[in-house]
Amino acid sequence: MINTFIGDLGHFSVILAFVSAIVSALAYFMASYRQPLGQDKLDWKLLGRGAFFVHVIAVLGIIGSLFEIIYSHRYEYHYAWSHSSNHLPTHYMISCFWEGQEGSFLLWIFWHTVLGLLLIKYNRKWEAPAMAVFAFVQLFLTSMILGVVIGDLKIGSSPFILMRDFMTDAPVFKLDPNFVPKDGTGLNPLLQNYWMVIHPPTLFLGFAAALVPFAFAIAALWKGEYKEWLKPAFPWTLFAAMIMGVGIIMGAYWAYETLNFGGYWNWDPVENAVYIPWLTLIAAAHTMVIYKRSKSALRTTYLLVIVSFLLVLYATFLTRSGILGNASVHSFTDLGLSGQLFTYMAAFVVLAVGLIIYRWKNIPATQKELTTYSAELWVFIGAAVLCLGAFQVLATTSIPVYNSFMGFIGLKTNAALPADQIAHYTKFQLWVGVAIAVLSGFAQVMWYRKNDKENISNALAIPLILTFLFSALFLLLGKIGWMPTVDITKEWICVILLLTSLFAIFANLSMMLTLMQKKISLSGGAIAHIGMAMILFGILYSAGYSKVVSENMSGLLYSREFPDEMNRDNVLLWRNQPTEMSGYKVTYKGQFIEVKDVPEYVNKQILFPTADPYKSLARANIKQNGKVYFKTGDTVEVYPENTYYQVEYKQKDGKTFTLWPRAQVNEEMGLLASPDIKSFANRDLYTHVSSIPQPDEEREWSESKEHLIGIKDTIFINDYVAVLYGLEKTNAVQGIDLNLAAGDVAVQADMKVFGEDKEYHIHPVFVIKDKLVGRIPDEVDDLGIRITFNNIDPVMNKFSFGVETTQKDYIIMKAMEKPFISIMWIGVFVMTGGFIMAIVRRNKESKADSSDGNDRPKVMAKQRKKIVA
Template sequence: MINTLIGDIGHTSVIVAFVAAIVSSYAYFMASRAKVELSGDDSWRKMGRWSFYVHSVAVMMIIFTLFNIIYEHRYEYYYAWSHSSNHLPVHYMISSFWEGQEGSFLLWIFWHVVLGVVLINSSKKNKVWEAPVMGMFSFVQLFLTSMILGIVIGDLKIGSSPFILMRDFMPDTPVFAMDPNFVPADGTGLNPLLQNIWMVIHPPTLFLGFAATLVPFAFAMAGLWKGKFHEWIKPALPWSHFAAVSLGIGTVMGAYWAYVTLNFGGYWNWDPVENAVYIPWLVLVGAIHTMIAYNRGKSGLKASFILIISSFILILYATFLTRSGILGNASVHSFTDLGLSGQLFTYLAAFAVLAIGLLLYRWKSIPTSDKELTTYSGEFWVFIGAIVLCLAAFQVLFTTSIPVYNSFLGFIGIESNAALPADQIEHYTKFQLWGGVAIAVLTGVGQLLWWRKGEKGSFVDAITLPSMLTLLFASLIIVLSKMGMLHETMDNPIFIILLVASLFAVFANMSIILSLLHKKITLSGGAVAHIGVALMLLGILFSSGYDNIISQNNSGLVYSREFPEEINRDNVLLWRNTAVDMDRYSVSYHGQFQEVIGVPGYVNRELLWPTADPYTSIARGQIKVGDKVYFETGDTLAMYSPENTFYEVQYKEREGDRTFTLYPRAQVNPNMGLLASPDIKHFANMDLYTHVSSIPDPNEEKDWGDLQEYELAVGDTIILNDYVAVFNGVEQIAQVPGVALEEGDVAVQADLKIYGERKDYHAHPVLMVKNQLMGRVPEEIADLGLRLTFLNIDTENNKFKIGVNTSQKDYIILKAVEKPFVNILWIGTIVMSVGFVMAIVRRKDGGAKARPAAPKEKRKVQAA
C-alpha cells in the first residue's frame, strides 16, 4: 500500500508557505503606508514579520519532505523516480534534489528565506527599511512559491508539485491500470553528466547569487516607493557586491564543471543558458560602479536605479528563457517545459511592469547633479565602464533572445525562421573580445583617476610607470613566443592588443594597491577585483586563443567515413598496448578500469568478474594498491558506478624521463550516446586535456573469428594470435563466479600463461558439470584479442581440448589538447572574489565618506 503521508505533509507545507507569503506581503504593504508609519502602529509590521517566519518554517518543511522522499527511495513519487536511484551516494542525492525544475525553484525560495531572515534581524535597529523591503521580498516569494503549488483549477494549472504520485503523473500507463499501488523498484537515476562534485556546490552558489540580486532591487524599489531616492544606496551597496560575487563564483563553478566534465574542450561554449547568467552579472557589476560613483560624487543616481532594476529583471528573464522551453534545441541544458511558461511570463511581466512603472512615475523626482564630469574625473570613467559592460551584455542578450523573437512573432501571426549563428563561439567572441579590451583599459585608467586628483599632470605621473611595465612585459612575452619558448607565436594583432590591455590593468591596479598600503587595506578591494578580472582575461586569452591540439592524425588514414571531419583530423587511434608518437609524447592505451568502493583509484576490469547485479563484482585475483591488499580472490566487491569505464592512457616524454597516466572516463548511455569526460594533467604553465572521442560499442557483439581447437598436454606451447602461450594444467575449483555449485556439481579450470608485449597474462577458462549438464565459462583477454574456452577432457590420454577465438584488439580514439596558462583564469577568479569580499567589508564598515553635496544639489533634493 502506498504511504502518501509524507507527500501530504509536503504539499500542505507548500500551501502554508504560499498563504503565509500572501499575508506577509500584504501586512508589510500596510505597514509601509505613510499614515501607519506616522501613527507609530507596529502591528502590521509584526504581522508581516511573523508571517514571513511562518513562511520560512513551511519552506524548511517542504525541503525536508522532498529530500526524505529522495533519500528513502520513495519511488511512488514521480520526482524521486525521475531524478534518483537506489545506488546514488548521498552527495548525488543532494544534486538530484535540484536537478528538476521544482527542486531548483525550491532552492531559490530557500535562499530568499535565508536572506529575508537576515534582513529582518538586521533591520531591528533601523526599522525604516524593513516593511518596504520585506514587502517586496514576500511578494517575490509569493510568485516563486506558486511555481511549486501544483493546483489545477479547470484548465488553469498553477505550479508543478514535486509531491505528485507516479500514478497521478502517468495515469494512462498500463501498469497503474492493473495495479494503482505499483511502486517501481528503482528510479531512472541522475543525469550522468551531473554526477560530479561541482554539481553539488555550483547550483546552490549560483542560486544564492540569483536570490541576492533581489536585495538591492528591493532597496531600490523601497527607495522609489518611500521617496528615499538616495538613502537606499548605502544599505544596498554591500548586498550588490555580495550578489555579484555569488553570481560570479557560481558562474565560474559552472564553467569549471564544464571544463572537467564535458568534452567540448573548454569552459565556456556561449550556450544560451550560460549567457542567461552572464548577462545580469555584467549589468549588476555596472550598477555597482554607478552606485559607488554616486556615493562619492552625487552623480549617477538614475543610472543606478536603471541598472539595479535591470539586473533583477534580467534574472527573471533568464529564468523564463531556461524554464519555459522556449529555447527548444538552442540549448544543451535548458529545462523542458512543464506547462509553466505562461506563469513564468506573468512573473516576469509583473515585476517588469511594477518596477518600470514606479521608476517612470518617480523619474522627475529623482535628484540629479549639475556637476559637470571632466575627462580627468574618476566618476566619468566609471560611467564609461558601466556603459561598456551594458553594451557587452546587450550584444549577448540580443543574439541569445532570437528564439524569443521567433516565438513572439509566431504568437502574433508572423512567421519567423531567424536562427542563432552557426558558429556561436566565433560570433560572440569577436564582439566580447573588444569588450574585454575596453574593460581592461578602463579598469586601469579609471582606478588611477579615481584615487588621484583629477588633474592632467597628476594622471600622467600615475600612468607612466604602469605603462612602461606593460610595454616591457608585453614585449618580453611576444619575443619569447617568437623564440619558441611559449606554446605558440603571438602574431594575432587582436590578441596582442588584449594582452597589452590586460597587463596594463594589472600594473595600474597594483600601483593603486601599493599606494594604499599605508591606509586601510580594504580600501583596495576595487583594485584587487580589477586585477582578478585582468588575470581572467589573460587566462582566457592564452587557454582559448592559443590552445594546441596535439592529437593530430598523421597516419593518413580515415578512421571512419561516418565520423565528423574533426574526429578523423584531430584524434589519434590507440590500439591496446601499442605506443603511438603524439607531439613530444609517446602515448599508449592499457585497458579498461572501474571504480570499486573501498579501493583508492581504479581497478583493472581483468580482475573483476561481473555478476547479474551490475553493482556487484567478484575479485578474480588480489585487489591491491601498492603493497596494500584490499580484497582477496573470490571476494564480493561493491561497484561505485558500473556504467562508467576509465581508460588508462600513459604519456611518456620522448626526450625526457617524465611519465604520467591519465584515466579519461566514458560510458555509452542508451539515451544520450557516448558520454565522455576528460582527465586533465595539470602543469604550472598549462593543462593537458585528454578525452575519449570514440570506443568500440560495448553493446555490440564482438566479431570473433572461427574457433580453433587445440589438444594439449601439460607443458605444451602454442602460438595464439602471434603470442606464445604455455599450458600449465588444470585444477578443480570450489566455486565459479556467478554460478551456485551444489553437491554433485564439479568445476575445473585450465591455466594458460600467455606472454604479451608488456606483461604476461593468465587465462582460466572453466569447464563444469552442473545438474549432469556440461557448461563452459570462457576467458576473454581483451588486450590480446583472445577468447579461450575449455572444451573437453580426454581422461584416457590425459589431454585437454582448448578452443580459441581471435578478434580485433581493443582500441580507443583519443583527443588531447594543451591549454596554456589556464591556471591564470582560475587564479583570477579567486583574486576577483577576494576583491569583492574586501569591498563588502569596507561598505559594511561604513565605506568611504562621500563628498558633501553642493548647496544647489541640496536645494534640489529638498524640493523633490
C-alpha cells in the first residue's frame, strides 16, 4: 500500500490555509467596519491576526510537505513525477518546486505571508483594513491549489494528487493501483540553470510586494483617509518596483546564458506581461514624489497603484490560463483554472474600480498651475511616457485575449501577433527609451534647482557639453574601428538614443555630486537614473551593433534543409582541425560531460557507458590539475543529459581561452543548445552550437571492409593511415572484467591511427569464451572510424580487421560579439543601489512624518532651500 500521510498532511494544510484566510479576511473586515482608522474593534482584530498566523503556519506546512515529496522522490505523487527525477542535484530540486503552476502559486502565497507579517508588525494603524485586503487575496490564491471537485466544479489544482488519481485511464494503474514509477520525467532542461533557482522567487516577491501599496490604497479609499496612506506605501512601492525590476533582469540574464537566440529579451508575451506592471509601478513612484512635494497628482497615484496590481493579476491570467497557446515559450498549459483565474482578476477589478469611482470626488485634487520650469510637470510627463510605453506593449500582447473574447461572443477576428515581434516593439520602445533618458536628466536637474530659465540653463550646460563631446568621441572611434561603427545617415535613431542616454548619465551625475555634498541620502534617485541610462546605453550597443563573427566563408551550404541564416552565419568545425574565424583561430576539441565529484568536465572518450546511463567506467585515469580523482576501471557517476563542446579560441596576440557551449538532444524538444560567454572589457563573445552529428545510436556506418594484415602492416582508411603495432592478452576491456576461465582467451590489438595533426590509439578486442567467439570494436570519434578485430590466422600469422566509417565528429557553431553589454549589467547594479538608497530615505521620512506631524513639510522645505543655495 502507498503511504499517503505526507500528501494528506499537505492537502489538510491547503484546506486550513484556505479556511484561515477566509476567517482572517472577515475578521479584519469586521474590525475596521464603520470604525475610524486606527480605532479598530479589538476582538475582531485579534481574531483576524490569529487567523492570519494560523494561515502562515498552514502555508509553511504545505511548503514542507511538497518539498518532502520532491526531495524524497515520492513518485506516487504526480507533481514529483512530472517535475523531478532521481539524479537531479539538490538546487535543481528547489527549481522543481516552482516549475509547475501549483508550486509557483505556492511561492506567491508564501511571499504574501512574509509581507503580511511585516505589515502587522510595523503598520499597526493600517493593519485591519490593509490586512483585510491581504487576506482576501490569499483566499483566492490558496483556492488555486485547493484541488476540490464539487460536482462538475473544480476548485484549484492540488500538488498532492496521486498518480493513480491523476492518470485514471492509464492501464498500469488498473492492473496495480499501488504502482509507483521508479523515476520521474525530470526538470525541463532549459530550467537547469542556477538563475532559475533565484529568478522565480525574486520575481514573485516583486509580484507580492505590488499588493502592499494596493492594499494601502484600497484601505485609504475605504476609510476615507485619502492622503495618509502615501507615507507607508511609498517605500513599499519603491521596493516592489526594485524587486520586480531585478527579477526581470535576472530572467533576461537567464535567457542570455541559457537560450540560443543570441540576446536577453525577445518581447515574448510572458516577458511583456511582467514588463508592463513594472513600468506602471515606476510611474506610480514618480507621482508619489510629486505629491510629497506639491500635493498634486494624488488621483493619478491612486490609479497607477491600483492598475499596477491589476496588471499583475492580468499577467497571471495570461500566463496560466493557456490563452496564449503557442504564442509564448514561457506560458503554462491550462489546468482547467482559466475560469477561476478570470474570477480572481474580475473580483479585484470590480472592487478597485467600483471603490475609486465611488470615492473619486472625495479625493483631493490640487488646481496648482504647472509652468514650463516646474519640475513636477516634467516628472509627470515622464510618468505619462512610462504609461504610454506600457500601454503600447499591453495592446499588442493582448491580441490573443481579444481574439478569445471575440470568439466567445461568436465573432471571428483575423487579428494576429506581429510576425517580427522584436522589430514591432522595438520601433516604439526605442522612442520611449529616448524620452525617458531626456526626462530623467532634465527633471532631476530641475527638481533641485530654482525654477528659472537662467539657473536651469547653467545647471544643464556642463552635462550637455560632455554629452556632445563623448558622443563625437564614440562616433570617431567607430570610424577608426575601435568601437562599433554608427552610420549617422542610416541609423539616426541610434544616434539620438546615444545622445540622450549620455545626457541622462551626465545630468544625473552632476546632481548626484551636488547632492552628496549636502546629504548623501538625497542622491538615491539620481543614482537610479544613472543606472537606467547605463542600461539604455548597453542595450543600444549590445542589441543594435551585435556582430556575427562566425560567417561561413567556405562558399558551401551545410544543408539545404537549414535556413539561409544558419548557412550564412555559422562555421563548421571538424574535431581537432583549426579554422580561421574573424580574427580568431578556433578549434573544436571534443565532447565532454559532467562527472560527480570532479570539478571540471571530463572527455567522453575516456568514459565507457554502461547499462545504467548515469554510470560509466573510466577507461583511463581521470586527472585534473595534478590530482587523480578516479583510476582506470573505476565506476563513476555521470550527468549524461548535457554534452559540453570544448571550443578553443586563439587570438591574434597568441592568447588562448576555452568556451564550453552546451547542447542536449531532447526527444520532444529537439536540440537544446545553451551558449557559453567570454567577457572582455568592451564586449562579450557569445558562442553556441547550432547543429551536431546524429547521436551514437542513430549514426549510420558504412559496410565493413575486411583487411588481412600482419604486425607493422598498414591499413589505408579514407585519408588516414592505421598501423598494427602488436597484440597482447588481456583480462579486461574498457575497465570491464571479462571473467575469463581456463581455456578462455582475449587478445587486444594495439593500433595507431594517424590523423591530420594527432595520433590516436585504438584497441579492438578478440575474445574466445566458453568456446564462443566475441568481438569488441573500438572507435575514433574524431575521424569517424570503427575497427573490429574479426579473426586470427595462426598459419599465415595474419590478423583480420573490419573497418567501418561514418561522419567525422563536428559541430556547426555560431559566435557573436556583443559590444558594451557589460555596461548594461553594471547599470542594473547601479540602479538597484539607487533604489535601495531611496527606499531607506523614504522609510525614514515616513517614520519621521508619523512623529513630526505637520512640522515635516517645513523641514523638507528648509532642506531644499539649503540644497538650492
